[in-house]
Amino acid sequence: MPSIEAITPTIRKTALNPVHRAMGAKMVEFNGWDMPVEYPSAGGIIAEHNAVRTSVGIFDVSHMGDIRLSGLDALDAVQHISMNDASRLAIGQAQYSALLYPQGTFVDDVIVHRLAETDYLLVINAGTREKDFNWVRDNTRHFNCKVENLSDEFTQIAIQGPQGVELLQKLTDADLSAVKFYWVTRGTVCGLKNTLIARTGYTGEDGFEIYVPPDESTSAMVWNKVLEAGKELAVAPCGLGARNTLRLEAKLPLYGHEISDNINVWEAGLDRFCKMEKPDFIGRAALEKSKAEGVKRMLVGLEMIERGIARDGYKVLDETGSEIGYVTSGSFAPFLKKNIALAYVPPQFAAVGSTVKVEIRGQGVKAQVVPTPFYKRPKRT
Amino acid sequence: MAYPSDFKYTKEHEWIKADGNTGTIGITAYAQESLGDIVFVDLPKVGAEVTAGKTFGTVESVKAVSDLYAPASGTVTEVNAELATAPEKINKDAHGAWMIKIALKDPSELGSLLSAADYEKFVNEEGGH
Numbered sequence: 196m197p198s199i200e201a202i203t204p205t206i207r208k209t210a211l212n213p214v215h216r217a218m219g220a221k222m223v224e225f226n227g228w229d230m231p232v233e234y235p236s237a238g239g240i241i242a243e244h245n246a247v248r249t250s251v252g253i254f255d256v257s258h259m260g261d262i263r264l265s266g267l268d269a270l271d272a273v274q275h276i277s278m279n280d281a282s283r284l285a286i287g288q289a290q291y292s293a294l295l296y297p298q299g300t301f302v303d304d305v306i307v308h309r310l311a312e313t314d315y316l317l318v319i320n321a322g323t324r325e326k327d328f329n330w331v332r333d334n335t336r337h338f339n340c341k342v343e344n345l346s347d348e349f350t351q352i353a354i355q356g357p358q359g360v361e362l363l364q365k366l367t368d369a370d371l372s373a374v375k376f377y378w379v380t381r382g383t384v385c386g387l388k389n390t391l392i393a394r395t396g397y398t399g400e401d402g403f404e405i406y407v408p409p410d411e412s413t414s415a416m417v418w419n420k421v422l423e424a425g426k427e428l429a430v431a432p433c434g435l436g437a438r439n440t441l442r443l444e445a446k447l448p449l450y451g452h453e454i455s456d457n458i459n460v461w462e463a464g465l466d467r468f469c470k471m472e473k474p475d476f477i478g479r480a481a482l483e484k485s486k487a488e489g490v491k492r493m494l495v496g497l498e499m500i501e502r503g504i505a506r507d508g509y510k511v512l513d514e515t516g517s518e519i520g521y522v523t524s525g526s527f528a529p530f531l532k533k534n535i536a537l538a539y540v541p542p543q544f545a546a547v548g549s550t551v552k553v554e555i556r557g558q559g560v561k562a563q564v565v566p567t568p569f570y571k572r573p574k575r576t
Numbered sequence: 577m578a579y580p581s582d583f584k585y586t587k588e589h590e591w592i593k594a595d596g597n598t599g600t601i602g603i604t605a606y607a608q609e610s611l612g613d614i615v616f617v618d619l620p621k622v623g624a625e626v627t628a629g630k631t632f633g634t635v636e637s638v639k640a641v642s643d644l645y646a647p648a649s650g651t652v653t654e655v656n657a658e659l660a661t662a663p664e665k666i667n668k669d670a671h672g673a674w675m676i677k678i679a680l681k682d683p684s685e686l687g688s689l690l691s692a693a694d695y696e697k698f699v700n701e702e703g704g705h
Contacts, residue, residue, distance in 0.1 A: 221612070232639065233612055240638045241613045436612070436639050502660070504616050504636055527615035527638055534616075556618075556634065 209257035210350045210414035220434060226322030228258045231434035238431070244440050244529040246431035247398050248570075251356035253421050254433045256397075256404065257414075260324035260346035262317040262331050268338035269313040276334050276477060277307060277317075278460060280470040284309040289377045289395055291468050294330060295478030299459040299485055303327050303450055306395055308379050316345070318395075318404075320450045334477060349391075350414035354421060355402030355441075357572075358428045363403050365424045367392065376401065385420045387413070397438060399445025400572055437529075444528050444570035446496060446537065452507060452523040453494055453537055461490045462539065492520060493545040496567035497536040503553065503560035505536035510554040511544075511562075519544060522553060528569060535569050536562070579604065580671055584647065584686050585695035591671065592647040594686055599648050600674045603635060606699045608670040611637040614663045619644075619675055624652045626678060628685050633675070635666070648685045650678030 206229045215222065220231035233240045246252045264272050273281040279292035286309055294302035303323045308316040319327045328344045335342055354363050364371050367390075369382025374394045384390040387407055396402040407417050422430060439449070448454045453463055460469045460482055471479065471486075497505060505525035513519050525536030536553065544551055547566050552559035583591040589607035593600045608614060616636040626632040626646040633644040654677040659665060665673040680686075690698060 235609070235612075239613050241615075440638060502616075502618075504641075506641060527636075529613075529638065 209255055210409050210411045211255045214415050214418055233434040233436045234432045240436035241529040243431045243433040243437035247356045248530045250428050251358040251362050252431045252433040254353040256353050257350045258321035260319040263343045263345050264340050265314040266340040268340045269315050272335040272338040272340040273315050278469040280473040281307055287379050299478040299481035300456050301454040302330050349406040350409045351406055353396055353404045355396045355398040356400050359402040362425045385417045398441040440526050440529055443524050446568035462492055464494045492539040493542055495545050495564045497538050497562040498565045499534035500561040500563050503555040504534045505553040511538050511540055512552040512559050579692040579696050581692045584689035586647045588645040590647050597680050599678045599680045601676050602674045605670040608667050613638050614666045617659045617663050619655050620652050622652050649681040653677050653679050
């Protein structure tokens with residue numbers, strides 16, 4: 196008989212886990228990680244969400260994984276395994292992209308950062324860390340390129356919201372005003388030299404993600420200094436609950452929901468991140484075929500017209516009650532104060548203004564296809 | 577957390593206050609705290625029958641959907657319409673923000689429910705609060 200320890204999957208913890216618990220966060224399991232879902236002391240999900248929209252919030256996103264590709268053929272390797280055109284990246288620039296299966300469906304979505312001439316960092320999802328690393332390693336063997344799994348090398352903290360730049364600037368010598376959205380820099384942060392600072396995020400707001408050493412004391416020191424520096428900006432510590440509602444309002448896909456191994460790029464509507472004209476990449480041939488044939492379903496934004504909240508997995512029905520699709524993510528949207536959802540429906544129902552129903556506890560509840568993203572941050576000067 | 581001693585409680589975290597033949601029903605402070613920000617309630621209409629131990633509606637927070645279980649059987653006589661537009665009142669005052677009132681079918685059903693002291697003991701064991 197195997198011991199209980201051997202058959203029970205280990206719940207992983209980030210270096211900030213004791214800090215979250217000391218702050219009274221409600222903890223949940225997410226993709227095998229023990230993570231904060233909300234901080235009642237910060238007012239909970241809605242207050243955390245709105246802090247990010249109107250001022251600033253911080254998140255522990257250390258569960259995200261990191262894969263480094265470096266060496267002579269690093270660019271060719273990245274080009275081969277990802278759908279966006281990494282040759283367009285200047286040193287210090289980042290892009291949203293995805294790793295695809297030969298069928299044109301998703302291994303994962305990623306942010307590709309070009310850190311140096313032949314040095315790329317892929318930031319990947321928590322739930323797909325091992326799968327992604329194995330996929331990248333196995334599919335880049337024929338390139339002169341070193342592939343490293345750096346997932347456990349960083350504590351990653353996201354500082355998100357219109358006041359994120361003001362907050363982080365207090366803690367670093369790097370000139371953040373010179374760092375554009377989806378660019379990276381390095382600087383001293385909280386006394387830590389050469390810290391990677393990326394102007395990226397998963398909230399639909401301006402913001403930064405910083406990568407600091409993963410030991411508990413350094414991680415706690417940085418987290419606490421960020422909170423302290425953000426006091427006058429009313430910074431909120433934020434959990435995965437707000438992270439999910441923020442990304443939903445901004446229509447940022449979540450692996451296992453809007454994208455997966457049986458959804459392709461065109462269905463997910465991620466066309467503008469897929470560069471068919473660049474050199475061949477895994478999934479390209481299938482996508483070309485799919486484009487010629489046309490897709491059978493499309494990701495749309497729904498707003499509930501009648502009372503009810505569409506939730507992940509709920510059925511989408513036509514006016515007559517026939518099943519036509521399903522909800523991938525749905526929630527009350529805390530900033531927009533509406534009940535919104537993302538769903539896959541056939542193209543004939545995908546036009547903005549189309550009316551459908553969502554089956555909620557056996558009842559068809561009316562919803563309308565609306566433009567997405569539901570929320571777009573205002574241009575600030 | 578103070579649980580009113582004139583209420584009775586279920587292990588599913590509803591409370592009921594009996595006043596003669598009328599039972600007023602809501603969810604407990606522990607329930608609202610576990611749920612987090614409440615954004616939606618789905619309640620039966622006046623005249624509907626509810627049965628002890630069976631679901632009579634739904635309460636939803638940002639992150640979760642939970643069924644509501646009737647502490648006792650009866651006919652719905654009143655629904656707190658305010659909660660349709662202001663469900664957050666449950667977070668602010670769970671023991672004041674009642675959901676439905678029922679005409680009790682059998683007031684003796686309440687005898688099998690938890691007292692305030694027993695309920696408090698139950699949630700302390702369950703949630704470590």
